[in-house]
Amino acid sequence: MTRHFNFCAGPAAMPIAVLDRACNEMKDYRECGLSVMEMSHRSSEFMAIAEQAEKDLRELLEIPENYRVLFTQGGASLQFSAVPYNLLGQGGTANFLDTGIWSRKAIDEAQRLFGAAHVAASSQAGGYQSLPRQEDIVLSEDAAYLHYTSNETIGGLEFDYIPHAVRPDGSEVPLVCDMSSNILSGPLDVSRFGVIYAGAQKNIGPAGLVVVIVRDDLLNQACAGMPSLLGYQALAKGGSMVNTPATYSWYLAGLVFQWLKNEVGGLDAMEAINARKAEKLYSAIDKSRLYANPVALANRSRMNVPFVLTDERLDSLFLQEAEAAGLLNLKGHRSVGGMRASIYNAVSEQAVDALISFMADFEQRRG
Numbered sequence: 001m002t003r004h005f006n007f008c009a010g011p012a013a014m015p016i017a018v019l020d021r022a023c024n025e026m027k028d029y030r031e032c033g034l035s036v037m038e039m040s041h042r043s044s045e046f047m048a049i050a051e052q053a054e055k056d057l058r059e060l061l062e063i064p065e066n067y068r069v070l071f072t073q074g075g076a077s078l079q080f081s082a083v084p085y086n087l088l089g090q091g092g093t094a095n096f097l098d099t100g101i102w103s104r105k106a107i108d109e110a111q112r113l114f115g116a117a118h119v120a121a122s123s124q125a126g127g128y129q130s131l132p133r134q135e136d137i138v139l140s141e142d143a144a145y146l147h148y149t150s151n152e153t154i155g156g157l158e159f160d161y162i163p164h165a166v167r168p169d170g171s172e173v174p175l176v177c178d179m180s181s182n183i184l185s186g187p188l189d190v191s192r193f194g195v196i197y198a199g200a201q202k203n204i205g206p207a208g209l210v211v212v213i214v215r216d217d218l219l220n221q222a223c224a225g226m227p228s229l230l231g232y233q234a235l236a237k238g239g240s241m242v243n244t245p246a247t248y249s250w251y252l253a254g255l256v257f258q259w260l261k262n263e264v265g266g267l268d269a270m271e272a273i274n275a276r277k278a279e280k281l282y283s284a285i286d287k288s289r290l291y292a293n294p295v296a297l298a299n300r301s302r303m304n305v306p307f308v309l310t311d312e313r314l315d316s317l318f319l320q321e322a323e324a325a326g327l328l329n330l331k332g333h334r335s336v337g338g339m340r341a342s343i344y345n346a347v348s349e350q351a352v353d354a355l356i357s358f359m360a361d362f363e364q365r366r367g
Ligand SMILES: *Cc1c(COP(=O)(O)O)cnc(C)c1O
Pocket: 010, 074, 075, 076, 077, 078, 102, 149, 151, 152, 153, 178, 179, 180, 181, 199, 200, 202
């Protein structure tokens, strides 16, 4: 059996140690005589798995006591609806930073459901190749919260600061962040946020699970008449088991948290590795004549590295040869073309090294 290097943007590579452990426990989980995916979510075994996962995530991100952690479903995209439903019950307008395709989807959904969405800053005019700075952000007078996307997975841009969410009158509103593609890539000050959400399939585990971290005081701001399964209050009260949760994905997420804690050595260590991987890859791109990345230096993502070939006639040959060399899923998003290497937590430094040497070799032969 050969494992190739997988640069997929999502569902993304999993740590091999996690796959090994899941494999060992697959048919008979700790002498229970059945697999985790066949267990009742109310069994003591699964309850222990669920509790341990939350405990480990809390420890990794140092989540304060006054935050609830929800393990829910529907993808990050369902949170584009859930967030306004949960936070606009007392009126006001959802505010957004418009930074690319994912933030646009969140804006469009709030607009569709509530008839209004205020764009507090946008990088559209510059073709989404840089991110707004704090001084560019102007909230509406009636802002209920500010939503932003900390890492634009398709454009390859990542905030290097946490925005302040302050109305023109100086009052602060909750900050909401779609952290789907960079959560757990390094340490985080959770106390700066009202709501953090992330689809699992990039840095947490397999698809089918969404992690929501929500501050206690925001649990009672929901709109009357919203779909009950989207309610943070109900999910928090029911221990994320209002209906059947994505049990196997939850279990695998728990194994990823343990891998981060015990094998990587925590989020400071993870951040150092991620910084090294990204630095190497961008530097190889910048030094070459064949490859280019258009993103402003300060805003380059450490997780998703899009690049184009300056001679785009070589695109398909590049992808074909990369695949033959065991480097998978380098094709850029269908909306932007070119290439994209997603180098999430589980993509090893060895994988990045292999990509860099393939790129150099390809440029020498074909460039
Ligand atoms: C992948 C992604 C999403 C969408 O996730 P789904 O689980 O497919 O709904 C949303 N936001 C960001 C930033 C993403 O990377």
